[in-house]
Amino acid sequence: MTVQDPLVRIQGISKSFGAAVALENLDLDIARGEFVTFLGPSGCGKSTTLRILGGFQQPDRGRILLDGEDVTRLPPEKRHVNMVFQDYALFPHMTVRQNIGFGLELQGLDRASIKRRADEIMSFLELQPFAERYPAQLSGGQRQRVALARALAPDPALLLLDEPLGALDAKLRGQVQQELKSIQRRTSKTFFFVTHDQEEALTMSDRIIVMNHGRVEQDGTPEELYFHPATRFVAEFIGETNLLTGKVRGVDSDAVVMDWCGQTLRGHAPAGAPRTGDAITASIRLERLGFHAQRPDTPNALQARVVGKTFLGSRMAVDLEVAEAEGARLKAYVDTDVGQSVGEAPVWIGWDTDSMAVLRD
Amino acid sequence: MSYDAASARNERAASTLRQADRTFWGRLVNWSPYRAFAGLVAASPRRQFLILALFPILWVLTQHLGPMIQMVGVSFTDAYPVAAGTEQHLTLDNYARFFGDSIFWMPFFRTLFFAATFTFCTLILTYPVAYYLARHVSRKNQMLMLLLLLIPFWVGEIVRTYAIMILLGNTGAVNLLLRSIGLIDRPIPFMYTSFSMGMGIVYLTALYMLLPLYSALEKLPKSYNEAAADLGAGAWTRFRRVTLPLTIEGISSGCTLVFLIATGFYATPVLLGGPSTTVFAETIAGFFHVAGDEWPTGAAFATIMFVSALIVTVVFQRLMSALRKGDVK
Amino acid sequence: MNRGNRVLLSCVYWAFVLYVFVPLILMVLVSFKDSKFIGFPIRSWTFEWYTGVFADAQVLSTFGYSVVIAVLSTAISVVVGTWIAVLLEGRRFWGRAVIFGLTVLPALVPGIISAIAFRIYARGLGIEPGMGAIVWAHAVHNVPFVVLVVMARLSTLPKSQIEAARDLGADPLIAFLRITLPYLVPAILGASIFCLLLSFDDFVRSFFLGGYEPTLPVLIFAKLRSGMSPEINAIATVALILTAVVGIWAERFTRRLKKETEG
Numbered sequence: 042m043t044v045q046d047p048l049v050r051i052q053g054i055s056k057s058f059g060a061a062v063a064l065e066n067l068d069l070d071i072a073r074g075e076f077v078t079f080l081g082p083s084g085c086g087k088s089t090t091l092r093i094l095g096g097f098q099q100p101d102r103g104r105i106l107l108d109g110e111d112v113t114r115l116p117p118e119k120r121h122v123n124m125v126f127q128d129y130a131l132f133p134h135m136t137v138r139q140n141i142g143f144g145l146e147l148q149g150l151d152r153a154s155i156k157r158r159a160d161e162i163m164s165f166l167e168l169q170p171f172a173e174r175y176p177a178q179l180s181g182g183q184r185q186r187v188a189l190a191r192a193l194a195p196d197p198a199l200l201l202l203d204e205p206l207g208a209l210d211a212k213l214r215g216q217v218q219q220e221l222k223s224i225q226r227r228t229s230k231t232f233f234f235v236t237h238d239q240e241e242a243l244t245m246s247d248r249i250i251v252m253n254h255g256r257v258e259q260d261g262t263p264e265e266l267y268f269h270p271a272t273r274f275v276a277e278f279i280g281e282t283n284l285l286t287g288k289v290r291g292v293d294s295d296a297v298v299m300d301w302c303g304q305t306l307r308g309h310a311p312a313g314a315p316r317t318g319d320a321i322t323a324s325i326r327l328e329r330l331g332f333h334a335q336r337p338d339t340p341n342a343l344q345a346r347v348v349g350k351t352f353l354g355s356r357m358a359v360d361l362e363v364a365e366a367e368g369a370r371l372k373a374y375v376d377t378d379v380g381q382s383v384g385e386a387p388v389w390i391g392w393d394t395d396s397m398a399v400l401r402d
Numbered sequence: 403m404s405y406d407a408a409s410a411r412n413e414r415a416a417s418t419l420r421q422a423d424r425t426f427w428g429r430l431v432n433w434s435p436y437r438a439f440a441g442l443v444a445a446s447p448r449r450q451f452l453i454l455a456l457f458p459i460l461w462v463l464t465q466h467l468g469p470m471i472q473m474v475g476v477s478f479t480d481a482y483p484v485a486a487g488t489e490q491h492l493t494l495d496n497y498a499r500f501f502g503d504s505i506f507w508m509p510f511f512r513t514l515f516f517a518a519t520f521t522f523c524t525l526i527l528t529y530p531v532a533y534y535l536a537r538h539v540s541r542k543n544q545m546l547m548l549l550l551l552l553i554p555f556w557v558g559e560i561v562r563t564y565a566i567m568i569l570l571g572n573t574g575a576v577n578l579l580l581r582s583i584g585l586i587d588r589p590i591p592f593m594y595t596s597f598s599m600g601m602g603i604v605y606l607t608a609l610y611m612l613l614p615l616y617s618a619l620e621k622l623p624k625s626y627n628e629a630a631a632d633l634g635a636g637a638w639t640r641f642r643r644v645t646l647p648l649t650i651e652g653i654s655s656g657c658t659l660v661f662l663i664a665t666g667f668y669a670t671p672v673l674l675g676g677p678s679t680t681v682f683a684e685t686i687a688g689f690f691h692v693a694g695d696e697w698p699t700g701a702a703f704a705t706i707m708f709v710s711a712l713i714v715t716v717v718f719q720r721l722m723s724a725l726r727k728g729d730v731k
Numbered sequence: 732m733n734r735g736n737r738v739l740l741s742c743v744y745w746a747f748v749l750y751v752f753v754p755l756i757l758m759v760l761v762s763f764k765d766s767k768f769i770g771f772p773i774r775s776w777t778f779e780w781y782t783g784v785f786a787d788a789q790v791l792s793t794f795g796y797s798v799v800i801a802v803l804s805t806a807i808s809v810v811v812g813t814w815i816a817v818l819l820e821g822r823r824f825w826g827r828a829v830i831f832g833l834t835v836l837p838a839l840v841p842g843i844i845s846a847i848a849f850r851i852y853a854r855g856l857g858i859e860p861g862m863g864a865i866v867w868a869h870a871v872h873n874v875p876f877v878v879l880v881v882m883a884r885l886s887t888l889p890k891s892q893i894e895a896a897r898d899l900g901a902d903p904l905i906a907f908l909r910i911t912l913p914y915l916v917p918a919i920l921g922a923s924i925f926c927l928l929l930s931f932d933d934f935v936r937s938f939f940l941g942g943y944e945p946t947l948p949v950l951i952f953a954k955l956r957s958g959m960s961p962e963i964n965a966i967a968t969v970a971l972i973l974t975a976v977v978g979i980w981a982e983r984f985t986r987r988l989k990k991e992t993e994g
Contacts, residue, residue, distance in 0.1 A: 097894055116444065117897040130895035134913045143909075144899035149432045151423035195899065427905065440902050450903055451824070458815040462833040465871045469852035470840070476851055483854055531747045534740035547744070549982060554751040556978035558932025560948040561967040564955060565754035568761055568964075573770025575757050605754070608747075637736060666841025669934045669952055683843040690847060690939065701851060704844045711841060 048073045048231050049094070049199060054103035056089055056255075063089040064100070065255040071199075071233065076225050078234045078242040081252035082278070087235045090252075091201050094233065095124045108198060118147075123192035124201040128208065129184050131176035137163070137187050138172045144195035158194060166190045166224070182213050189221075193228065202234045206241060218244050239279045243267065251275050268326065269309055269398045276324035276400060283330075283371050285323045285397075289315050296340075297399045299323060302366035307340045308397035315399070322400045327358070329396040330373035332383065337391035344387045345371065350380055359383070361390065470708075477702035496702030506685060506703070513682040514710065516596065517664040520603045521611075521657050527604065528612040528656075533645075536619035548616065555609040563670045566602045567593065594676030602674045603664050610663060611656040618652025619645075647726065654722035658715045665711050682707055755971060762964030769959040780965035790950070790966055797947040800862060800937075801930040804869035808926045809919055811870070812877025817911070819878070820885040838875035845872060846939040853940060861942035868940050869930040876929070877922040884918035885911070917988040924981035928974055 047070035056064040064086045071077050079087035092098040094105060096117035105113045112120055123144070132140055138159055145155045163169050166186045176184055185205055192200055202221075206214050222245045225232045236242055242249050243263045251258040251266065251274070259271040270276035276284065287301035292315065296307045299321055308323045315321055336342050348370075349360035357380030363369035364387055373390070375383075430436050443453055476482045480493045500506050531551075535544055554562070569575050570592040577589040592598050622645065630640045668683040675681065686707070689700030761769060765777035784790050815834055819827065837845060849868040850860075858864045888911065896906035934948040941949055947970055954963050 095894075095898060097897075116902075117894065118900045118902050122898075124895070124898045126891045126895055128889060128891055130889065130891035132892065132895070132910060143896070143901075146425045146428045147431055147900035147905070149424055149428045151428075152425060153423065155425070191895075191899070427909065431900075431902070431905065440904065443904070444902050454814075454818055455824075458811075458818045458834075459830060461811055461815070461874075462830055462836075466833045466836045466874075469845075469848035469871075470836070472852050472855055473844075473848040482851070527747070530740055530743040534744045538737050538740060549979075550748060551751060552982070553975050553978065554755055556928050556932075556974045557755065557971045558934070558948050558974065560934050560951045560955075561758070561932075561971055562754070564951065564959075564963065564967055565758040567955075567959065568758050568769065569754045571770060571959075573768075575753075575771055578771040605751070608751070662839055662841050666843045666845070666935070668843045668846070669938070669948075673952070673955060683841075686843055686847060687939075690850065697851065700847060704847050708840065708844050 047071055050106040052104045054100045056100050062255050073231055074229045076232045076245060076247045078246035078249045080236060080242040080249050082237055085252040086255040087252050091203055091235045095122055095201050096120050121198045123195060123197035125188045125192045125205045127203045129188035131184060131187055133176055136173050136175055140187060141191050141194050148195055162190045162194050181209050199231045199233060204236050270324055271311055271401050273322055273400050281327050282324045287321060289317050289319045289321050291317055296394045302369035304343060304366055307394045308399040309395050311399055311401045323397050324400060325397040327372055328374040329392050330390050332375055332379055333389040333391055336389050339391035340394045342389060342391040345390055346387050347383050473701045474705050476698050477705045479698050482697045496699045499699055500706055509680045509682045509685045513665055517661050520600050520664050521661045524604050524607055524611045524660050528608055529615055532612050532615035532619055536616055560669055562606055563602050563673050566605055570598050596679045599671055599675040599679055602670045607660045607663050610659045614652045614656035618649040622648050650722055650726045654719055662711055758964055759968050762961055762968045764961050780961045783962055784965045793945055793947050793950045796944055797931055800865050801927045804866045804930045805923050805926040807870035808873040808877050809923050812874045813881050816878045816881035816885055820882045834878050835875045837872045842935040846935045850939045860940055864940040865937050868936040873926040873929050876925055880922040881915060881918050884915055888914050917985045921985040
């Protein structure tokens with residue numbers, strides 16, 4: 042994705058550790074004020090990218106431009122970039138106020154300004170009551186906020202967040218996700234967030250970059266990634282999905298016509314259109330399958346038998362076997378009342394062209 | 403109050419006008435000599451590393467290795483320090499002298515024998531203590547009970563040697579005790595024998611054995627023993643087949659340490675030993691009490707001793723690691 | 732394990748405690764004996780030996796001399812040892828194993844050999860026997876202990892601490908002074924006390940490198956060679972109490988400090 046006047050421009054970054062390739066020729070632009078998330082399994086290169094941006098590692102090849110200036114070889118202390126560490130890395134021998142003031146001191150601010158600025162940021166993050174406490178005396182959530190405050194205090198151009206929610210328990214995490222997003226909006230700072238948690242990425246980001254084996258799998262908004270995954274990896278990594286493997290029958294202006302176990306289906310075409318006869322995989326999200334009593338007039342419609350149901354509270358997971366195709370199975374999420382009403386009799390399932398993404402590869 | 407990015411920038415601009423009120427660190431990093439220095443040092447990671455590494459490398463080479471090298475060097479010369487107007491020659495005479503006279507090599511072999519024996523005694527004495535501390539005492543008490551044992555070991559070599567003299571003397575506590583319970587009529591002459599010397603050396607070195615043993619035993623999961631017991635192994639079998647093989651590393655490092663220390667004692671053998679227990683340390687020291695021309699011989703003897711001690715410990719460690727890897731049945 | 736074994740082992744432990752304490756206790760007792768004759772039983776008691784010791788200018792100046800040597804040598808060992816530890820810990824470079832081996836060498840050389848090697852080297856450098864030579868030898872000998880203690884502590888410092896400091900604008904030196912050094916304080920204090928005690932108690936190096944002025948262990952040794960007397964017990968007892976008190980205090984203090992900084 043290219044952006045006009047980007048804040049960060051990553052050009053052809055590669056990095057290997059011995060024989061292991063962490064990053065391969067990465068190109069990326071990040072716009073001002075974006076909440077960008079790097080998502081991927083461990084070892085996919087997302088943390089390496091973050092550490093290269095922070096200045097903790099040097100790329101083997103390529104350049105990093107920050108505000109148009111080449112910072113590739115600058116040490117961390119000379120970059121206008123701050124980081125929230127995974128373990129927060131709060132200085133244990135300093136109070137909350139001293140931790141927050143650390144970066145300001147080194148910018149050469151005078152005492153009064155440091156105090157004013159620290160107060161400002163502490164009241165912004167509701168840390169005032171803990172100003173004179175040591176990190177050991179804080180809860181996990183409070184520590185996380187102190188780490189954020191410390192990184193925001195020097196007013197960085199770019200804020201890096203290295204899985205900062207990993208150490209929090211599940212309940213607190215949801216709350217902190219909302220907070221973080223709202224802080225990002227109110228400060229209008231550029232956040233560069235790294236996580237392996239797809240839910241976290243979907244909740245907070247303006248833009249998600251999915252990485253695997255040192256390469257970008259897909260780059261887009263959360264909705265794009267969820268409903269139109271570009272690759273099998275993305276489709277499987279984010280959410281749950283039905284993967285349908287078949288052959289291309291033909292290509293329309295806006296859809297790919299495919300054959301799946303003898304059924305003709307129409308799906309959303311990927312960037313590079315496939316050719317007739319190619320083997321192909323399509324992804325359809327579980328909740329996008331609609332249940333009907335009669336044949337619906339959606340572009341895709343199948344008759345199927347219910348072979349299993351799992352109660353999940355407000356909704357149900359339903360296992361389906363397509364009536365006229367041997368071994369063709371699908372899984373669907375339906376509202377619980379719909380799920381309860383279906384019985385042994387075959388049902389019609391229908392979905393739009395746009396709901397089914399034909400995958401690249 | 404709300405967060406305002408612009409206020410931070412204004413703050414910074416205004417603040418530079420009030421430089422005097424910066425914190426110490428703020429002033430330091432903006433102080434021009436420091437900036438020049440940091441620019442010079444921090445220019446590249448390689449230069450940072452060189453500046454960090456230069457002094458330690460010079461130090462260990464000149465201060466740690468230097469004395470040993472020079473000692474070996476002097477051992478091959480005929481005179482050191484070189485007197486004015488004379489010349490120094492290379493020679494092997496100093497080494498030949500060692501093999502030429504039993505008055506020299508007897509103490510040498512005695513030292514190796516004594517050191518090995520006392521090391522073994524220390525091991526036997528401290529293993530049960532370490533075992534008890536590591537396996538049968540709660541974690542909180544472990545530290546306290548270990549600390550209790552540490553206290554006497556902060557007291558110096560000479561003071562503790564003297565304490566042993568008082569314990570074992572003809573009118574010492576042991577003889578008094580034995581006499582008062584009627585076991586003996588006349589005091590047993592413990593002092594100035596290999597017994598009193600061994601007692602002293604074991605007393606001085608016990609801690610260096612105890613600590614490695616303790617840490618090896620402490621690392622050993624209790625579940626191993628429980629598993630062995632579950633499989634029907636009795637207490638002795640459990641110890642011999644599980645605990646002992648898995649603590650060989652601790653035994654090996656403890657023994658090495660104690661052996662090296664024991665070979666190097668000088669004051670303790672002088673004070674506790676007798677004419678029949680002269681150790682090599684006393685022989686070596688003899689060359690440094692008299693005129694300077696004996697120094698090369700002393701250096702040669704010290705070299706012989708150091709090399710032998712090293713060979714013994716290396717062979718011993720090899721043996722122990724073979725034992726650890728191989729079959730311990 | 733069964734109860735019988737446990738009881739037996741606890742008896743072994745307490746017997747060992749007796750073994751390490753009894754000789755020292757006896758030595759202290761004799762220092763109060765009202766007779767020039769060393770030995771037991773003790774029939775009457777006196778403080779006379781202590782008043783003698785504290786009135787003896789030579790003993791007092793020897794105490795002072797030993798303390799000064801201990802403090803100076805410790806200062807050198809701590810600076811050098813910390814520096815080496817910072818170089819060696821967590822860094823991989825060509826020759827690291829060799830430097831580490833050389834670093835611990837002085838701790839492994841048997842005492843007598845170490846003493847005469849220092850003596851020969853000092854002579855080669857033109858250092859006269861005396862305080863300077865002793866301070867130097869003690870400093871070199873104690874460096875390995877500082878390195879090992881500081882390295883152990885340093886290995887527990889999360890790497891992210893230094894990275895966070897750098898990230899916030901600290902150059903490597905400032906990050907070391909403000910983050911690493913405060914974190915190392917308990918280890919450095921512990922190592923210092925250990926070095927102080929090692930230096931204060933050292934005999935063999937002080938003996939071979941000393942000039943006319945003896946350190947405390949050398950003085951006791953010299954007095955012992957000319958015969959035992961309760962006066963020596965009194966001197967030794969004072970030294971014992973001094974070292975034990977310093978040792979116990981340091982142990983507790985560093986433990987508390989460690990707890991505080993770890994939170």
